Amino acid sequence: MKIHIDIGHPAHVHYFRNFIKIMENKGHKFFISARDKEMTHTLLNNYQIKFTSRGKGRNSLTGKLLYIIEADITLFRFAQKFKPDLFLSFGSAYAAHVAFLLGKPHIAFDDTEHAKFEHIMYVPFTKCILTPDSFKKDFGDKHIRFTGSMDVAYLHPKCYHPDINYLDKINLKNKIYFFLRFVKWGASHDLGQSGFSIDGKRRIIKLLSQYGDVLISSENDLPEEFEKYLYKGDPCQIHTVLQYASMFISESGSMATEAAVLGTPSVMVNTSAKYFGVFGYLSKFNNLFYFDNENQAIDKIAYLLTINKLKEISIKNAEEYFRLNINLTEFMVWFIENYPQSSMIMKKNPDYQNEFI
Numbered sequence: 001m002k003i004h005i006d007i008g009h010p011a012h013v014h015y016f017r018n019f020i021k022i023m024e025n026k027g028h029k030f031f032i033s034a035r036d037k038e039m040t041h042t043l044l045n046n047y048q049i050k051f052t053s054r055g056k057g058r059n060s061l062t063g064k065l066l067y068i069i070e071a072d073i074t075l076f077r078f079a080q081k082f083k084p085d086l087f088l089s090f091g092s093a094y095a096a097h098v099a100f101l102l103g104k105p106h107i108a109f110d111d112t113e114h115a116k117f118e119h120i121m122y123v124p125f126t127k128c129i130l131t132p133d134s135f136k137k138d139f140g141d142k143h144i145r146f147t148g149s150m151d152v153a154y155l156h157p158k159c160y161h162p163d164i165n166y167l168d169k170i171n172l173k174n175k176i177y178f179f180l181r182f183v184k185w186g187a188s189h190d191l192g193q194s195g196f197s198i199d200g201k202r203r204i205i206k207l208l209s210q211y212g213d214v215l216i217s218s219e220n221d222l223p224e225e226f227e228k229y230l231y232k233g234d235p236c237q238i239h240t241v242l243q244y245a246s247m248f249i250s251e252s253g254s255m256a257t258e259a260a261v262l263g264t265p266s267v268m269v270n271t272s273a274k275y276f277g278v279f280g281y282l283s284k285f286n287n288l289f290y291f292d293n294e295n296q297a298i299d300k301i302a303y304l305l306t307i308n309k310l311k312e313i314s315i316k317n318a319e320e321y322f323r324l325n326i327n328l329t330e331f332m333v334w335f336i337e338n339y340p341q342s343s344m345i346m347k348k349n350p351d352y353q354n355e356f357i
Helices: 010-025 040-046 061-082 093-102 116-125 164-169 198-208 224-229 235-244 253-261 277-283 294-304 310-324 328-337 341-348 350-356
Strands: 002-007 029-034 086-089 106-109 128-132 143-146 177-182 213-218 247-250 266-269 288-291
Touching: 002 010, 002 061, 002 093, 010 029, 010 040, 010 328, 029 040, 029 061, 040 235, 061 093, 086 093, 093 106, 093 116, 106 116, 128 277, 143 341, 143 350, 164 235, 177 198, 177 235, 177 253, 198 213, 198 224, 198 247, 198 294, 213 224, 235 253, 247 253, 247 294, 253 266, 253 277, 253 288, 253 310, 266 294, 277 288, 288 294, 328 341, 328 350, 341 350
Parallel strands: 002 029, 002 086, 086 106, 106 128, 128 143, 177 213, 177 247, 247 266, 266 288
Antiparallel strands: none
């Protein structure tokens, strides 16, 4: 089988990287197109996944609309040469449009309910959409739900192994440290949303510094007073850093759920979080806490700091999470290899996915 995967965000690299390697070992062929966004190309190179860039994208609404045309033309040319049997993505409008034009199926993963613009652009042109079963929207007959979250595709114990030696290299081994992540709020589904204020960030740093080291990762330039906390380590080792942190504080939904499933208590301020079913589902395992209001979040952080053996409790919560959810990569391999029969099987018997727990 020849599969074209379009990648638009660093997280998408993680979603598909194990799937790609397994499928390549089975003889399947891939063409990967990837947006030049943040660490996307760095991650693909790190995992030795060959790819072709489709450019940087745009930030303004007008620019985004123009980029749709540009990216569609670019992907169409790629596909004409590669001649894929199937397109796969995480909600890529470009892959959906080109698949439709070529008469090929586009299979999409999604977990972002409030991405209304993206849904308008890709859903009508997509044959099958797979989401966590906590997803709040309904895409009708083309919609298939699985138990768990996208993080399990790369953080499941069967496929994820931390590099504890890396903590030695950055002088964090056996230390108490807290990891903070601030975002740019530039995606179309981020319009009107917000996270921590500068004063809120300052209060959090002051509070956490009483207990351990503070590390910050930020999409935007940081105020000078925060620069000394900037994480300058290897972005490809970020999950090891997350796993051994005492707590994770974030505006990023993707990293908040990663921390939670890795056994690190995760506190997020993001006014869009309430629209996501996956955050509500993960919060039931008591490793993820999300808020609209930074004052409530800071109160929660202060409370968590008083809990004895918080990290040990969080690790047990994460183990329970993996026990109850499918191995998404194994499910993905079965689903794509057996599509469209796999789609019919899941519609008739959704519990078939339990074969992959």
